[in-house]
Each structure stands twice: as structure tokens, then as C-alpha cells.
Amino acid sequence: MGRKLAFLCGLITFMFSLVATPAEAGFLQQAEGDRVMLAEVQSYGDYELKPAFFQTLADKLAQLLSEQKVPLVYCDSADMTNENGRHSTGNASGTDETLSRIHMDAIVRGHQFNYGFAAAKLIRYADAVVGRKHFYDDAAVKVWREHPAQLYHLTPAVQEQAQQVAKQNGAKYLLFVNDKDVDVRLKHTMFATRTERETRGKKMKASLDYYIVNTETGNVYEGHCDNKKTAQMLNLAIVQTGKGMSVDEMLNQVMEAQANDVAKDFCQNGFPAVKS
Amino acid sequence: MKKACFGLLVLLGWLCLVASTPAYAAKPVVAIVGFQSRVSDTNVNIEQDEMLGIPVGVLYTELNDPAFPFEVKDLSDATTQHRMEEIRLFNDLGNGRIDPALQKKADFLIYGYLTNISSIKAQSGALGLKGKDKTVDLELSMRVVDAHTGRVVFIATADSRRKSELKYNAILTRNDSGEDDAVQKALSIAATNLAAKFKKAA
Numbered sequence: 001m002g003r004k005l006a007f008l009c010g011l012i013t014f015m016f017s018l019v020a021t022p023a024e025a026g027f028l029q030q031a032e033g034d035r036v037m038l039a040e041v042q043s044y045g046d047y048e049l050k051p052a053f054f055q056t057l058a059d060k061l062a063q064l065l066s067e068q069k070v071p072l073v074y075c076d077s078a079d080m081t082n083e084n085g086r087h088s089t090g091n092a093s094g095t096d097e098t099l100s101r102i103h104m105d106a107i108v109r110g111h112q113f114n115y116g117f118a119a120a121k122l123i124r125y126a127d128a129v130v131g132r133k134h135f136y137d138d139a140a141v142k143v144w145r146e147h148p149a150q151l152y153h154l155t156p157a158v159q160e161q162a163q164q165v166a167k168q169n170g171a172k173y174l175l176f177v178n179d180k181d182v183d184v185r186l187k188h189t190m191f192a193t194r195t196e197r198e199t200r201g202k203k204m205k206a207s208l209d210y211y212i213v214n215t216e217t218g219n220v221y222e223g224h225c226d227n228k229k230t231a232q233m234l235n236l237a238i239v240q241t242g243k244g245m246s247v248d249e250m251l252n253q254v255m256e257a258q259a260n261d262v263a264k265d266f267c268q269n270g271f272p273a274v275k276s
Numbered sequence: 277m278k279k280a281c282f283g284l285l286v287l288l289g290w291l292c293l294v295a296s297t298p299a300y301a302a303k304p305v306v307a308i309v310g311f312q313s314r315v316s317d318t319n320v321n322i323e324q325d326e327m328l329g330i331p332v333g334v335l336y337t338e339l340n341d342p343a344f345p346f347e348v349k350d351l352s353d354a355t356t357q358h359r360m361e362e363i364r365l366f367n368d369l370g371n372g373r374i375d376p377a378l379q380k381k382a383d384f385l386i387y388g389y390l391t392n393i394s395s396i397k398a399q400s401g402a403l404g405l406k407g408k409d410k411t412v413d414l415e416l417s418m419r420v421v422d423a424h425t426g427r428v429v430f431i432a433t434a435d436s437r438r439k440s441e442l443k444y445n446a447i448l449t450r451n452d453s454g455e456d457d458a459v460q461k462a463l464s465i466a467a468t469n470l471a472a473k474f475k476k477a478a
Contacts, residue, residue, distance in 0.1 A: 060433055
């Protein structure tokens with residue numbers, strides 16, 4: 001009798017547990033492992049793009065990392081460009097401001113920080129943290145690029161803030177992307193086809209740094225990629241050749257290449273380095 | 277007597293299960309909020325607002341499949357105004373405030389974006405053997421947001437390229453053009469690919 005009663009209770013409990021469990025979507029079942037939060041995709045260089053471009057870069061990167069089974073989470077404000085935090089002068093909400101501060105700390109403590117090509121907000125932060133004695137050292141950067149897996153530490157107070165933000169969002173690692181420079185040069189050759197302004201020959205160069213922060217140890221991995229794209233239509237005597245496209249199209253293709261490079265380096269070098 | 281008691285309790289259990297299960301627990305509702313353009317400048321000459329209805333229709337048709345584990349709704353007409361204030365909407369959701377237009381209508385919200393549309397010119401050849409073409413390059417992206425927490429839970433992008441003009445002169449001469457058709461086809465293909473990625477992830 002006792003066994004039957006226990007079985008019955010078990011059965012009813014099981015049924016109630018079914019009732020209480022809502023169906024869960026497949027994309028909510030994250031890949032296993034400590035989670036990475038896509039914290040901020042922005043520019044802290046002295047040139048800036050419109051926020052829409054950073055949103056698109058964030059989308060491309062998120063998709064590529066998800067395809068690589070990286071357990072990604074996103075900030076609950078859903079603005080991965082963190083426009084509020086990036087452009088605030090101290091009056092943004094707590095998380096926005098903190099994310100911007102962590103990103104800036106990772107940049108100024110990193111290997112490539114250069115006062116000459118930094119946004120005004122980043123310069124002010126660097127003045128307070130590393131001081132004007134800091135200078136960009138070509139030789140040191142060259143050595144670092146040969147051994148890119150050299151980690152460094154966040155400022156201890158900033159690491160504590162990073163830990164809190166990560167914990168609030170169920171993550172252990174924070175990923176920051178600094179799309180610091182995009183440069184377009186018009187090309188002129190005597191053979192160039194005379195076309196409208198949008199499709200005239202041009203060359204685009206873009207530089208991007210990215211940072212993976214292990215919030216438990218405070219270790220940071222810094223990655224870097226340079227990408228180029230050229231488009232020009234040429235009439236060489238009797239021969240016609242080449243392609244022409246708008247600046248927006250070139251930028252879209254460059255961002256695709258940047259996202260690919262970051263995702264590849266993230267999985268092969270960056271993530272294993274900060275995990276260890 | 278014992279058997280009758282046992283049977284009664286099992287029956288009670290099943291009744292509880294059937295009566296108290298809310299509809300969304302069996303099949304969560306996913307609502308398509310609409311598509312919005314992130315493109316500020318393009319050399320493709322079409323009305324962006326008009327064409328943004330195309331991916332909504334394709335996505336709705338593709339996802340409205342009995343095998344898909346969600347009920348699908350199209351809220352794009354009702355939420356046009358709310359799309360204009362999207363960041364505020366996201367922030368409200370993040371802070372636990374649900375927009376009245378979306379209240380109790382869905383568990384997940386799909387926000388679509390036109391992220392790129394442009395025309396790529398290409399030319400090649402020499403003397404009488406030469407060709408020129410234009411290709412429409414178009415890209416869409418989609419973010420799925422948990423309507424209860426405001427957190428993005430899924431992101432996908434899809435692109436498509438279609439020839440919009442083709443001219444060549446090599447024994448035969450051909451001169452085709454149809455930019456509107458190329459854009460519409462490219463939008464449909466990209467939206468179908470987005471739906472396929474979402475279905476796979478769901």
C-alpha cells in the first residue's frame with residue numbers, strides 16, 4: 001500500500017511538474033560553458049561611424065560566434081553599441097557607463113593605445129589612468145604582434161565592476177570591439193572610367209581591436225585586424241575591366257571581413273588564452 | 277476500492293494537466309514586429325519603406341508552419357510607431373516594463389533590419405567582345421528579443437545578390453534590366469534564409 005501511494009504521489013508530482021514547465025525554445029538552450037557577453041561594439045578612435053554600422057557589425061559578429069558554438073549572451077538593454085555609455089559625460093545609467101569604462105580601461109592598459117588616434121573621452125580616461133608619460137612604442141607593438149597571446153590586467157577597481165556586470169548578465173567573459181579607424185581614399189588614374197561619384201575608384205582601410213576580459217581573473221586578451229578593399233573600373237586602351245561600388249557597400253564588405261577575422265581569432269587564440 | 281481510488285487520482289492528475297496548461301506553455305508566441313532600414317544612403321533607386329513589407333510577408337509565411345514550435349503573429353502594422361522608438365522599447369523591456377502595444381501578445385519579438393542595399397557595377401572585355409552588369413547586393417538581419425525580459429536571445433543575418441542589369445555584345449547582343457524585380461527577389465531570398473536560420477535554431 002505504501003509503495004503504491006508513493007508511486008501515485010510521484011506520478012502526480014511528475015504531472016504537475018509538466019504543467020509548471022513552459023516549452024523552452026532551442027535558442028535559449030545555450031552552448032555549454034562559461035558565457036561570453038557581447039558588451040560593446042564601438043569606436044574609441046578619433047573617427048566615428050554612424051551607430052547603425054556598429055549595430056550591423058555586432059549582428060555579423062554575433063552570428064559568426066554563435067555558429068562557432070560560443071555561448072553568447074547579450075546585455076539586457078539590447079543596444080550592443082552602447083551609444084548612451086560611449087557618449088555620456090557621467091550621466092548615463094550605471095551599466096552603460098560601466099561598460100564604457102571597462103572598454104576604455106582595456107584599451108589604455110593594452111599594447112596598442114596611442115594618444116594620437118584616440119577619441120576625446122578615451123584621452124581623458126587615459127590621462128587619469130596611465131598619464132601623459134605613456135607613449136606608443138612601435139618596437140613593443142611589433143614584438144607583441146609576434147606573440148599576440150600576451151595577457152594583461154585591468155585596473156583592480158575596474159575588474160570588480162566588470163565582475164558585477166558579468167554576474168548580472170549571467171556571463172564570465174566580456175567581449176569589446178573597438179572599430180577605431182575607417183579610411184576612404186579616392187583613386188585617380190588616367191585609365192579610370194568616368195562614372196558617377198558613387199562608383200569612382202576608391203580604396204578603404206579599416207583597423208579594429210577587440211578585447212576579451214576574463215572577469216574572474218581580470219586578464220585581458222587584445223586582438224587586432226586590418227582590412228582593405230579596393231574598387232575601380234578601368235579602361236586600358238581597348239580593354240575594360242574592374243568593379244565599382246558605393247562607400248556603403250565597401251564598408252559592408254570590410255565589416256564582413258572584420259567579423260570573420262575576429263571570430264576566427266577569438267576561437268583559435270583569444271578565448272583559449274583568457275580561459276587558461 | 278483501492279483500484280477505483282488509484283484510477284480517480286490518475287484522472288484528477290490528467291485533468292489538472294489539461295485544464296491548467298496555458299496556451300503559450302505548449303507553443304510560445306513569436307511576433308514579427310517589422311523591418312526597419314539601417315541604410316542611410318544607397319545607389320539603388322527604390323522606395324525603401326514600400327519594400328520593407330516584403331520580408332515581413334516572407335518571414336510570416338515561412339515560419340507559419342505546423343512543424344515550427346511557435347505560434348506566429350504579424351504585429352508590423354500595429355507597432356510601426358513603436359519601431360520608431362525602438363531603443364526606448366528595449367530599455368523598457370529590460371527594466372521589466374512591457375509596451376502596451378505588445379502586452380500579452382507574444383513571448384518573443386522579431387525585429388528585422390535592412391542593413392545593406394547597393395548596386396555593384398562590373399565590366400570586362402575588349403573591342404567588340406565586352407560586357408557590363410549591375411548586381412543588387414542586399415543584406416537583412418534579425419534580432420529575436422524575449423518579450424518578458426527585453427534580452428536579445430538570437431541574432432541572424434542573411435544576404436542575397438541578384439543581377440539587375442546585364443549588357444553584353446559578343447556575336448549576340450543582350451540588354452536586360454529590371455532593378456525592382458532584382459530587389460524584390462533578393463529580399464525574398466534573404467528573408468527565406470533568415471527564416472531557415474531561425475527555424476534551425478528553434
